[in-house]
Amino acid sequence: MSDAPRIDQAELQQRLQQARARHDEFCQAGLALDLTRGKPASAQLDLSSQLDGILQGSYKAADGTDVRNYGGLKGLPEARELGSWLLDMPAERVLAGGNSSLTLMYLFVETALLFGLGNLPAWRESTRQPKVLCPVPGYDRHFTICEQLGIEMLTVPMLETGPDMDAVEAMVAADPDIRAIWCVPKYSNPTGCVYDQATVERLAALPGRTRPGFFVLWDNAYAVHDLTANPPQLSNLFQHALAAGTEDGVALFASTSKITFAGGGVAFMGASEAVLSGFEQRLGALMIGPDKINQLRHARLFPDREALMAHMGRHADLIGPRFAAVERALQAIEGEQLASWTRPQGGYFVSVDTRPGLAREVVRLAAEAGVKLTPAGATFPYGRDPDNCNIRLAPTFPSLEEVERAMEVFINCIRLASYDALLQQETRA
């Protein structure tokens, strides 16, 4: 993409005029389309419609617990089992919580910062300015947690294999104030990459290279969100950490938000015994226990791993075509080298890089034409994309027709912004 093919100025001028005319048409069409948020579509939510009422009046867990009453900070055993399938670790090391893994992540990071976990020192005790590594582009809500808690964010490039581990290791070696790294290891938000085995192993070893209290924050939000028949396998972080003796330096998160109901799922956290009980100590002051009723509903919906995977197959049937539509639309500009993009095999996002300096303008143009896109910069800490080129597309929520229409508009916005910029370059040259 870096070198756009030479086109003579007249040709460029003509293409610009076409794109502008097309854009004006879109603007007049009164569109209201939205590719911003990673929300499941109604049809996906319908896949779990039986959840309300699934208990059929029986509120007893397998161990006899009346799930309606107080108690059970770690969650219901059968829910922890479900979590263990997502986190790929033993159910005894898994806590099942409320409806939000974001809440667990926030509270976990805050606990590491202010209180320390078990015998591990609190970040604020051992450093004036704790810092966290953020592979970019990344997930804005991870950044918000750090920003609100006053944790400095340092960026590190995201490769197709995961974070650039040479850079990660060098930064960690050079700066003892770095206390954690955010990871979305499978179908990363937004690039969709899956960390390869070498990356997972090097991440698992990382806590051993730093001070006690360092954490690999493993947000495995898309653990079972495959779109292909032979999905990539994520290497097992917890196993690698056990092998490296760094199990007190990893914290794993997942939820059913994009499996059942986005607003009413169950969140999970997995960690070593020491870290988990340290976290429970904090949690015990915050709540008496999670909503075990909803946990039981989920356990009933997914009696085994096979039921879960079959369910995810039905999700794939619904959202696969939307991802295909995004890819098809992008292929229209493949030869022109106006953008590069990712081709995820799962997850919720496609990441597009425009030519440098054009992301904000493309987002602005799309908004003008009635297509809402995630704000440019949102995939970087502090909203600062140094190249102003990254745009995150989230195609799950709109209908297939809407995705197709929105992508037409989007592609034209890329053309419009790119031709305009190229012409200005020509003029300056």
Next chain:
Amino acid sequence: MSDAPRIDQAELQQRLQQARARHDEFCQAGLALDLTRGKPASAQLDLSSQLDGILQGSYKAADGTDVRNYGGLKGLPEARELGSWLLDMPAERVLAGGNSSLTLMYLFVETALLFGLGNLPAWRESTRQPKVLCPVPGYDRHFTICEQLGIEMLTVPMLETGPDMDAVEAMVAADPDIRAIWCVPKYSNPTGCVYDQATVERLAALPGRTRPGFFVLWDNAYAVHDLTANPPQLSNLFQHALAAGTEDGVALFASTSKITFAGGGVAFMGASEAVLSGFEQRLGALMIGPDKINQLRHARLFPDREALMAHMGRHADLIGPRFAAVERALQAIEGEQLASWTRPQGGYFVSVDTRPGLAREVVRLAAEAGVKLTPAGATFPYGRDPDNCNIRLAPTFPSLEEVERAMEVFINCIRLASYDALLQQETRA
């Protein structure tokens, strides 16, 4: 109670022996009874059994929101309406959250401490050692929040009318580091008292007497938990605060934990617009939104205030007899002046004061005989009851027969401990 009637030593000796013999019998009976936690009984939970399945496949809120999906930090309008009945304030000032008002309280206090709310300064910015007033006896989980967050607790006596307001006002005037007061204004935990109007008015005026950022923390957990036909009316704190211009100094909390399902209810918080939006700012980094599905279930179960009150009447039918059994049992020692106790018209607890210095011994004896009681001291900050006399009884969870049996044991433990102590006094005299 302070002066036990003079009994001659031989008579006392005899009573002690009887009590000891009785105690030995109880010990051998292999009882396993529990009067510790304020948990609803199964029969109470059964009153809401229709909650799971109540949506009958319709997940749409009144405003068309698909409650299954993400979003809506303030909660569903119809759930906020339900909260407004509990908090006695406009629904627009009410936030509907997850399953735990304790979580809302923790996060609120933490936000006041670390971040500040809206334009109000954070406690930690404006004082080296923030302090909170705790009327005693009080609720241990309030104390735990303060302890975990490093907030110093100062005690103030609880009267039958609520906190001793002369003491409260004097302490607040003398110590600018006092930043809040905990209140359970109706059927206070554990005394069961209802704050009278003068107390509520003086509490509402309190933020005006202190620095900005002071909060009356109003945990109205038992707002509709009446056991009598003509229940006492709690004066309206928020109204008084509006009249006094102190509405930015009150934060109200409630939940349906003891209305529907203890582990799967809906929690609420009410505050001024400024305070609520300051809190939302914090909350927005912690979660995308609460479980709106469960909120909709609750709104369906209670379409109006009358439905809610009728439901609470059914609770009263179930737990009223248990409270009566506690009172009946205590009356057995009325003439002996071995203890004083409260006679709540609602709520979940009865507070018993033994003769000074005997609470721990009574709790120990009861445990010996198979009756679990809330640890002595738990109703005081740092677990320190200076007179070692207060014991909290929670009669809702066990069956009526179990309450009766447990109270027999308990009364005998009071006798045993008291006679023993009186005899030792005599011997020393």
